[in-house]
Amino acid sequence: MTEDAGNGLPGLHRVQIWLNDPGNWSGSEGMLARLGEHIEYTAVIIALAVLVAVPLGTAIGSTGRGTVAAAAAANALRAVPTLGLLVLLIVVVSPRVSIGAGIPGIIPSGGIPYFLPALLVLLILAVPPILTSTYAGIQAIDPAVRDAARGSGMTALHAAIRIELPCAIPVVMSGIRSATLQVIANLTVAAYAPLVGGLGRFIVDGDQNLSDPRFGYPAMIAAGLGIAALVVATDGALKALQRQISSPGIRIRPSKRPS
Amino acid sequence: MIQFDAVTKRYPDGSVAVHEFTLEVPTGQITVFVGPSGCGKTTTLRMVNRMTEPTSGRVLIDGRDLTAIKATRLRRGIGYVIQNAGLFPNRTIVDNVATVPRLLGQPRRAARRHALDLLSQVGLSAELGARYPAQLSGGQQQRVGVARALAADPPVLLMDEPFSAVDPVVREQLQNELLRLQHDLGKTIIFVTHDIDEAIKLGDHVAVMRTGGTLAQFAAPADLLTRPADSFVAAFVGRDRGYRALGFARADSLAVIDEQPVRLGDPMTTARDRQRDGWVLVVDTDRTPVGWLSPAGHRLDDTIAAAHLNLGGTLARRGESLREALDAALSSPSGRGVVVDEGGRLAGTVTAAQVLDGVKARAADGLARSARQGGRG
Amino acid sequence: MNSLWSYLQANHAQLGRWTVATLWLSTAPLVTGLVAAVPVGWLASRNRVAALILLGGTGALYTVPSLVMFLTLPGLLGTRILDPINVAVALTIYSVALLTRTVTGALSAVPADVTGAATAVGYNRFQLLIAVQLPVALPVIAAGVRAAAVANVSLVSVASIIGTAQLGQLFVIGTNTGSLTPIVLGLLLFVALALVIDLAIVATARILTPWRQAATR
Numbered sequence: 141m142t143e144d145a146g147n148g149l150p151g152l153h154r155v156q157i158w159l160n161d162p163g164n165w166s167g168s169e170g171m172l173a174r175l176g177e178h179i180e181y182t183a184v185i186i187a188l189a190v191l192v193a194v195p196l197g198t199a200i201g202s203t204g205r206g207t208v209a210a211a212a213a214a215n216a217l218r219a220v221p222t223l224g225l226l227v228l229l230i231v232v233v234s235p236r237v238s239i240g241a242g243i244p245g246i247i248p249s250g251g252i253p254y255f256l257p258a259l260l261v262l263l264i265l266a267v268p269p270i271l272t273s274t275y276a277g278i279q280a281i282d283p284a285v286r287d288a289a290r291g292s293g294m295t296a297l298h299a300a301i302r303i304e305l306p307c308a309i310p311v312v313m314s315g316i317r318s319a320t321l322q323v324i325a326n327l328t329v330a331a332y333a334p335l336v337g338g339l340g341r342f343i344v345d346g347d348q349n350l351s352d353p354r355f356g357y358p359a360m361i362a363a364g365l366g367i368a369a370l371v372v373a374t375d376g377a378l379k380a381l382q383r384q385i386s387s388p389g390i391r392i393r394p395s396k397r398p399s
Numbered sequence: 400m401i402q403f404d405a406v407t408k409r410y411p412d413g414s415v416a417v418h419e420f421t422l423e424v425p426t427g428q429i430t431v432f433v434g435p436s437g438c439g440k441t442t443t444l445r446m447v448n449r450m451t452e453p454t455s456g457r458v459l460i461d462g463r464d465l466t467a468i469k470a471t472r473l474r475r476g477i478g479y480v481i482q483n484a485g486l487f488p489n490r491t492i493v494d495n496v497a498t499v500p501r502l503l504g505q506p507r508r509a510a511r512r513h514a515l516d517l518l519s520q521v522g523l524s525a526e527l528g529a530r531y532p533a534q535l536s537g538g539q540q541q542r543v544g545v546a547r548a549l550a551a552d553p554p555v556l557l558m559d560e561p562f563s564a565v566d567p568v569v570r571e572q573l574q575n576e577l578l579r580l581q582h583d584l585g586k587t588i589i590f591v592t593h594d595i596d597e598a599i600k601l602g603d604h605v606a607v608m609r610t611g612g613t614l615a616q617f618a619a620p621a622d623l624l625t626r627p628a629d630s631f632v633a634a635f636v637g638r639d640r641g642y643r644a645l646g647f648a649r650a651d652s653l654a655v656i657d658e659q660p661v662r663l664g665d666p667m668t669t670a671r672d673r674q675r676d677g678w679v680l681v682v683d684t685d686r687t688p689v690g691w692l693s694p695a696g697h698r699l700d701d702t703i704a705a706a707h708l709n710l711g712g713t714l715a716r717r718g719e720s721l722r723e724a725l726d727a728a729l730s731s732p733s734g735r736g737v738v739v740d741e742g743g744r745l746a747g748t749v750t751a752a753q754v755l756d757g758v759k760a761r762a763a764d765g766l767a768r769s770a771r772q773g774g775r776g
Numbered sequence: 777m778n779s780l781w782s783y784l785q786a787n788h789a790q791l792g793r794w795t796v797a798t799l800w801l802s803t804a805p806l807v808t809g810l811v812a813a814v815p816v817g818w819l820a821s822r823n824r825v826a827a828l829i830l831l832g833g834t835g836a837l838y839t840v841p842s843l844v845m846f847l848t849l850p851g852l853l854g855t856r857i858l859d860p861i862n863v864a865v866a867l868t869i870y871s872v873a874l875l876t877r878t879v880t881g882a883l884s885a886v887p888a889d890v891t892g893a894a895t896a897v898g899y900n901r902f903q904l905l906i907a908v909q910l911p912v913a914l915p916v917i918a919a920g921v922r923a924a925a926v927a928n929v930s931l932v933s934v935a936s937i938i939g940t941a942q943l944g945q946l947f948v949i950g951t952n953t954g955s956l957t958p959i960v961l962g963l964l965l966f967v968a969l970a971l972v973i974d975l976a977i978v979a980t981a982r983i984l985t986p987w988r989q990a991a992t993r
């Protein structure tokens with residue numbers, strides 16, 4: 141079976157062969173393990189990003205102050221290339237972090253100096269969309285509702301948490317979904333940092349060694365398919381989550397019935 | 400009693416929304432702030448619950464300066480109803496109404512039960528309680544807004560154009576229900592509107608404001624119609640002032656003329672015998688007027704049926720205003736306005752000439768009264 | 777920052793070539809993407825079924841991570857991995873995906889009164905699109921193009937992992953030598969490039985919509 145393309149790459153039919161080999165799925169460097177890592181890292185990063193961005197976005201949207209600064213910052217951050225930032229942090233941070241141990245099952249020993257830059261870069265990627273969608277969602281709420289909340293005697297904090305944020309959930313969740321997809325996709329770039337796991341490991345390593353039967357080009361493509369599948373599954377899961385946490389009152393289409 | 404003491408609101412860009420506004424809002428009555436757009440009526444209202452703070456001057460409730468009371472505590476003691484209701488979309492109707500009692504610490508179950516009671520007080524069925532605002536019509540939402548404002552039984556109610564966003568039929572119903580509620584509850588209400596007719600209908604006292612935020616006149620509605628303070632107020636109050644002022648004149652002393660009616664189903668010959676000036680009034684079995692009949696256009700061997708009737712005239716209630724009586728006379732095809740009693744049954748008729756005589760008599764009485772008072776002083 | 781300046785001077789020929797490559801790689805796909813997105817977006821704005829298929833399809837394409845796209849295309853196109861054509865095609869696909877959604881939204885947001893009036897005057901569908909809908913929708917489309925441009929510039933740098941010759945190579949050099957200078961220079965150049973492209977788009981949009989400036993005077 142030598143239907144290889146003339147460009148020196150193994151043909152795409154090799155991907156199927158690779159996927160069918162159970163040895164490629166098991167083990168600490170197999171497809172399943174990497175998939176697990178990919179999901180773990182995404183979950184942690186998004187959780188951290190939400191913890192930072194949602195309260196900040198709620199404060200900005202509720203008070204109306206700082207929207208210009210937040211928008212400008214978010215835009216500026218988008219212009220910074222992810223790879224460049226990662227590399228910068230690796231060169232600057234990694235030599236100074238001398239934690240040799242790892243976290244069993246999650247980070248291999250010696251990995252922390254490289255994980256920190258990756259974590260930071262992905263956080264910088266995930267926070268702006270969640271931040272902008274949170275404050276935009278809150279500002280899009282009917283001003284009468286916000287007026288009535290304060291006018292009833294709610295404190296600003298109470299109104300923000302009990303009324304404004306729940307009403308803004310659809311928009312906030314769309315920002316979280318967008319951020320999650322970005323993180324899943326960019327974890328592949330983060331794998332440029334040594335020892336960082338996830339499906340991106342196959343891609344970056346595969347590029348160094350294209351014709352390797354185990355970690356070469358077919359593995360890369362297979363990982364790519366895995367990521368695409370993960371994206372679809374995650375988006376679906378987040379949409380289901382959104383339905384769970386939104387109040388039924390937000391989901392209804394207003395129906396005008398005669399009084 | 401709410402006092403505005405030379406209150407001014409000036410914005411950083413120099414524009415003045417309210418200028419040296421001084422007024423005393425009496426306790427237990429409806430005071431309406433009315434005026435064109437930009438007259439500062441809403442801004443002034445929002446100073447009472449400190450949603451807006453005056454640039455200078457003070458607002459006092461029962462002698463206490465508002466700035467001495469913590470804003471959130473103040474607002475939990477004041478009901479606030481706004482245009483488009485501002486119901487919280489993520490909460491059920493019951494939870495919306497129970498908002499302030501919950502803020503004050505009432506346990507959830509008790510608050511919800513109380514909320515359901517309030518819903519029936521504003522004319523909504525209890526089953527709406529479990530629904531969400533998006534499922535209610537505009538009129539229903541507005542009623543919920545009123546219920547929410549009343550939930551903690553505040554002594555003061557602030558209403559900012561609450562009925563402006565609903566259609567005229569619903570608006571009239573809501574206005575009547577507000578008057579009924581006020582009759583039962585006796586709250587101190589400040590009501591903002593741009594509609595002078597609404598102001599006249601609802602207000603015990605009306606404050607007319609000018610663009611630029613100054614007070615033009617503060618008076619009872621009848622005085623506004625009969626003695627506007629200046630040309631602005633006169634123009635704002637509008638045309639038909641004299642006619643509308645009749646709405647405040649009681650028709651107690653107006654005598655009704657006896658009227659001999661016929662009944663549905665009577666033969667046309669009876670109608671011809673009892674007619675006066677070509678018209679006879681037709682009633683049904685319990686003497687409720689149903690319409691006027693002109694026998695001339697019909698065959699004598701016919702019986703009187705609903706299809707023969709002219710439904711043109713309005714009905715005036717006995718003892719109500721001269722305006723109702725005049726309108727009944729003017730709109731009646733026979734020139735005789737139908738007057739009914741509390742049960743809706745025929746009491747008699749009046750003519751336009753009689754009403755106008757009544758108006759003249761009132762004017763003479765009024766002059767005599769003010770001459771006596773002038774003499775005494 | 778002396779080291780930055782001296783590095784720039786020492787390598788200016790190489791940097792010049794890379795800058796041109798980066799510029800071409802980020803903007804050419806934008807233009808082709810926009811040209812492709814207009815008819816597709818127009819179709820999607822007219823018909824709900826078409827919208828579902830087209831937007832769903834392009835949305836799916838957008839979720840494929842950049843590296844994966846850069847690596848799969850050589851297999852499909854028969855090119856070598858570090859051939860810049862892969863990057864250009866990948867970015868065109870992303871631009872089409874992003875801009876189709878933008879164009880659909882922008883065209884749908886043109887007020888029905890405006891399109892109704894134009895149709896009543898006698899415009900056919902093509903004239904309506906060119907003379908009325910696109911000009912009115914232009915500001916929204918321009919905003920989408922700006923977002924796509926920023927994304928593209930950032931994505932070009934990712935191609936360094938697979939070896940494509942553009943400014944992102946500065947990051948590879950920095951990693952391999954452990955030296956900050958090329959990295960910082962690379963970051964500055966990328967941000968500057970993104971800014972220049974952004975300004976160019978804003979200026980173009982302003983030239984194409986003279987009526988908006990008149991309104992604010």
